[in-house]
Amino acid sequence: MRGEKHDRNLSFPASFGGRGYAPLESRVRIVGGGLTGILAAFQAHCMGARDIELYERLDRLGGIAQPDIVDGREMREGCIYFGPEGDPIRTLLEEHGAEFADFENRFGSVSTGADGLTYLDDFGGPSLPAKDIALTAPEGETLGDRLASYSGEIAEPLERYVRWHTGCEADDLHESAALPMAINRVFPAGAPLETLAEAKRSDDLANEVFGIPRKLWGYTSNARASLPVGGFDRLFAQCREALAKIGVRVHDSHFATAKRMLGEECAQDIVVWAASPIPLFKPLGIAAPRGPVRKFATYTFSAHWSGPVPFYVQNFTARGSVFRVYVYKSAGSVLLTAECVEKCDEAALKREIHTLLEGFDGALSIGPQLHQSFKPRWLFHSLGTITRLKELRDALAAHRGNRFVTGAWETYAKGEKFVEVQNDLQNALLAPVAVNAP
Ligand SMILES: Cc1cc2nc3c(=O)[nH]c(=O)nc-3n(C[C@H](O)[C@H](O)[C@H](O)COP(=O)(O)OP(=O)(O)OC[C@H]3O[C@@H](n4cnc5c(N)ncnc54)[C@H](O)[C@@H]3O)c2cc1C
Structure with missing residues (x-):
């Protein structure tokens, strides 16, 4: 692949505004096979890169958006939605074979x-x-x-x-x-x-x-949303096939070290770090931030709910344990996930879920518990974390210029992550062309 010549008249998908990018010789190494890393691989390919490696430490792609599967059903740990038709992330995934179904976005x-x-x-x-x-x-x-x-x-x-x-x-x-x-x-x-x-x-x-x-x-901007047809597991399986089809080499069960990505071997490459940035601090001599690390408990039940599905409810009372309840369908069953600020007893949890849903149109019955997890989330940054991340970006820029793309670490929303990585990739991939232009 490396050094291969490419047709300069490639056609580029609508998600990139139909603009063409020169095919590039640089190797692009992407660390992290979550949504950001997968999308970065598609974005880099759209921009003309043809030598792309993607490293994922687990044996599956999808990161935080990939649910555990129990009896063929997805145990989702939160409600991750995509936008309606025309949403840039959805469009790029559709261009690579993914399918989405719109639904009326209902919540409370x-x-x-x-x-x-x-x-x-x-x-x-x-x-x-x-x-x-x-x-x-x-x-x-x-x-x-x-x-x-x-x-x-x-x-x-x-x-x-x-x-x-x-x-x-x-x-x-x-x-x-x-x-x-x-x-x-x-x-x-x-x-x-x-x-x-x-x-x-x-x-x-x-x-x-x-x-x-x-x-x-009467403001209806988020009235419709979409989910991948067949669920997230199928979406990420389709992404894996699509990545293989365009020649991206996916290395799963492969932990990419900061030392290697910052070292001599990768010095000429473009690196996209679409994973937790914590391992990058030490090699650059910066103290890693100690963010607020709070573990959240998530419980999934089978359920019957006669109201709208999918549906989610946020609890702002600051009482009880549940901060969000999400009702969704997977493999034909209705499931209910409760995200909690702490571990809780099953009977008390069910009572609380009933209280949270009883003010909405629909009758609820909660079946057996299918799954639980207790994990930290990298979502709430302290001011100190944001300051340290800026120091890290500055050190990376000094060390690698624009060839080290930092995977929109501060941002929560996937839409903003997508735009940030796209812009930085564009800078990294277009720079060599600009330098070589007559
Ligand atoms: C509960 C929840 C609900 C959410 N809901 C929404 C929503 O509705 N809308 C929205 O826009 N956003 C939502 N978000 C945020 C959204 O999920 C994220 O923006 C997106 O899924 C994150 O993808 P990512 O690839 O950046 O990170 P991750 O999914 O965390 O992926 C990082 C990947 O990198 C891998 N990795 C880590 N270190 C290494 C290493 N050294 N080498 C190799 N691999 C490594 C990890 O295993 C992981 O697969 C939600 C997040 C959560 C937690």
Whole structure:
């Protein structure tokens, strides 16, 4: 493969705007076979790279999005969705043979209202009985700074929620933790709707930090979403076939070391590090950050639910153990996953799930438990982690220029990761062409 000549008139898929990239001789080494690494391989190929290696430490691709399989059914540990038709990630995967089915995106939230629990349909954030929607611009980058921009009647319950969910104070986390905790938009239910709508229309900060349930506001941007036909396991099997077809060499059960990727052997190659960056710190002489590491427990049950499927409900009450319930279908069965801030007893867990779903349209019965796990998640960064990651990026840039692509480590949402890696890959792959151009 190496040094092979390529046709410069390759056709490029719509997801890259039909632009052509020169086929390149550089070897691209991708560390991590999660969604980011798989997409990076397809992206690099689209841009013209033809010598691509992908290393995955486990014996299967998919990373965090790949569920365990029990009796042919997927034990999903969270609700990872794709966008409707036209979503760039979905388009790129479809161009490589994956199939997706759209569904009506239904979800809800449970919060503490003035008189007990508030169940809110089609709103995935907290609803608080607050009237005061005055905001002050955040003074710093912590989640505490972000929350302090709200009035006290909004900030205080959110601070309690952060403590319950992560075990940390909001001041100890970076503000980006708002998104994985789903507190990036709050509905102040006591404020007049028209005043709130006007604030969102006229003020960027208000638009960013307040939300209005879509039935009250007619805003329908996330009304539809999609999931891979046949599930995530089939999606990643299709990706593996597609990678082989375009000549990407997948090395699974292969732990790529930082020492090797930063060493002489790979010095001329483009490296995409789409995995945890922690092993990169030591070789570059930077102290690794000690992030807030909190383990979350996940339990999956078989279930009957007469309401919409898929469906998820976020719990913002800061009480009990469950922070999200997700009802979905796999291999013809309805399953229910409860994501919890701590391990919990099965009977208490089932009672809590019933309470969280009883305010929504649908009758629930919960069957036997099929699966459980207890794992940390790399989703909540401290300010110190973000600072250290920047130091790491600077050191990598000094050491390798733009040929070391850092896999969008800070970002939670896969759409943002996709764009960041695409831009950095483009810089890395196009640079040699620019240098050689007459
Ligand atoms: C519960 C949950 C729900 C989510 N829901 C959504 C959602 O709805 N929408 C959304 O946009 N995002 C969501 N996300 C985030 C989204 O899942 C991630 O952005 C995406 O799946 C992460 O993919 P990744 O490849 O970056 O990381 P990972 O999936 O973590 O993949 C990293 C891979 O690298 C491998 N690896 C690590 N070190 C090495 C090494 N040294 N050598 C070789 N291999 C290595 C790992 O085994 C792993 O397979 C969710 C995340 C979680 C945890």
